[in-house]
Amino acid sequence: MLTGKIIGLGSYLPPKILTNDDLSKMVETNDEWITERTGIKQRHIADAVEDKASTMACKAAKAAIEDAGIDPTEIDLIVAASTTPDVVFPSIACCVQGAIGADGCACFDVNSACPGFIAAYNTAQGFIESGNAKTVLVLGAECLSNFVDWNDRGTCILFGDGAGAAVLRAEEGMKNSFIMKASMKRGECLHCESMKQPKRTDEEGFLQSTFMYMNGREVFRFVVTEIPALIEELSEKYGFKMDEVDHFVFHQANKRIIEATAKKLNVPLEKFPMNIQNTGNTSSASIPILLTEMKKDGRLKKGDKIVMSSFGGGLTWGANYFVY
Numbered sequence: 001m002l003t004g005k006i007i008g009l010g011s012y013l014p015p016k017i018l019t020n021d022d023l024s025k026m027v028e029t030n031d032e033w034i035t036e037r038t039g040i041k042q043r044h045i046a047d048a049v050e051d052k053a054s055t056m057a058c059k060a061a062k063a064a065i066e067d068a069g070i071d072p073t074e075i076d077l078i079v080a081a082s083t084t085p086d087v088v089f090p091s092i093a094c095c096v097q098g099a100i101g102a103d104g105c106a107c108f109d110v111n112s113a114c115p116g117f118i119a120a121y122n123t124a125q126g127f128i129e130s131g132n133a134k135t136v137l138v139l140g141a142e143c144l145s146n147f148v149d150w151n152d153r154g155t156c157i158l159f160g161d162g163a164g165a166a167v168l169r170a171e172e173g174m175k176n177s178f179i180m181k182a183s184m185k186r187g188e189c190l191h192c193e194s195m196k197q198p199k200r201t202d203e204e205g206f207l208q209s210t211f212m213y214m215n216g217r218e219v220f221r222f223v224v225t226e227i228p229a230l231i232e233e234l235s236e237k238y239g240f241k242m243d244e245v246d247h248f249v250f251h252q253a254n255k256r257i258i259e260a261t262a263k264k265l266n267v268p269l270e271k272f273p274m275n276i277q278n279t280g281n282t283s284s285a286s287i288p289i290l291l292t293e294m295k296k297d298g299r300l301k302k303g304d305k306i307v308m309s310s311f312g313g314g315l316t317w318g319a320n321y322f323v324y
Contacts, residue, residue: 003176004121004128004136004168006324008068011164011292012059013044013279014051020157027153034157039255043160043280045145052086056163057141058099060288064137064165065100067295072102075167076133079123080109081116081140081284083313084147092141102137114251114312116140116284117164118180118320121308124168125176134170139163140284158254160280164288173323177238179230180318223257223311227319228264231307234319242267244305245321247294251310252276252286273299283312300324 019042020031034040046052057080065072080092093107112119117140127133141163148156227250235242248271250258255276262269275290282289287308294300302324309319 001172001175002129002131002170003173004125005171005173006166006291007169008064008066008070008167009165009288009292009295010060010063010065010067011162011285011289012056012063013162013289014046014056016045016047017042018045018160023153023157026150027156029153029157037254037256038158039274039276040157040280041277044162046143046161048086048143048146051143051161053082053084053141053143053163054086054092054095056143056161057082057092057096057139057165060141060163060165061096061100061137061139063292064167068167068169070135070167072100074135075100075102075105075137077105077124077127077136078102078107079120079136079138081112081120081138082109082142083111083113083116083283084143085109086143092139096137096139106133112284112312112316113314114253114281114283114286115180115310115316115318116312117287118178118308118310118318120284121166121168121320122176122178122180122318125178128168128170129176136168137165138168138288139165140282140286140288142283142285144281144283158281160282162279162282162285162289164285164290164292166288166291177234177321178318179234179237180316181226181230182314182316184314219315220254220257222315223253223317224260224264226317227261227309227311230317230319231261231265231309234307234321238321240305240321245271245307246304247300247306248272249287249290249294249306249308251312252279252290253281253311286310
């Protein structure tokens with residue numbers, strides 16, 4: 001049957017780097033404290049002029065298209081994932097379409113917080129499997145620095161900006177294998193109420209509502225329980241064994257979360273690639289950024305079996321199994 005194979009990968013990280021030592025001058029923290037609890041050493045920060053969610057998405061898209069060796073006019077659909085678009089509309093996908101010269105293809109965005117790339121990827125797979133698209137550009141792009149309270153050391157240490165992209169091409173292969181879930185009854189532990197747009201409200205109250213809120217302990221407990229269970233459910237549903245998987249490509253949220261998940265699944269940590277130390281948590285962009293890095297340094301090879309998983313606000317979580 002038809003399935004979407006990844007034929008191109010690309011990413012973009014803004015040049016400005018904010019280290020843990022830099023953060024220690026802004027809030028009460030230090031490099032040792034951040035590294036021990038998160039694994040993060042630095043993160044990339046957009047300037048919000050040259051680098052916004054849409055412009056970073058355009059740069060990642062161009063890199064992925066070049067890697068795929070296709071002409072932009074071959075693209076039938078663009079699906080972009082983001083929780084931090086720079087404008088309400090047009091969509092990031094439409095902005096990318098205009099920048100790459102893919103006029104006429106369908107375009108839309110999805111908002112599923114950190115698992116956004118997985119949501120976009122599975123949406124693209126649905127279009128391909130139904131025969132409604134042959135070539136799809138899937139994106140994750142985030143400018144989280146705009147929504148972080150830089151006085152809150154619990155959140156400002158975690159997040160970075162960036163974008164990643166994948167080109168999917170219809171080929172004969174294994175049916176798209178995925179599970180996606182959500183649980184709003186636990187949604188209060190991770191949320192952001194509004195976007196930074198002028199409102200008819202007092203400035204102080206409005207600004208507070210734009211900041212991201214996270215109960216880190218609750219999120220940690222949720223993830224280390226639900227994600228291993230989800231991966232085991234995925235394995236049972238689609239008939240693969242953990243030791244057959246070459247790479248567990250997880251959302252780069254926290255090194256401790258990844259370590260705890262690997263332990264619960266009884267899978268060697270070496271099978272869990274990480275770049276969180278250099279990027280921080282880039283939400284929906286983290287998986288395509290990591291996949292691009294893995295391809296560039298030779299870790300990702302044709303035929304590799306991949307489990308891809310993410311989790312985030314909603315609370316939402318999901319996972320895919322595919323052959324690269």
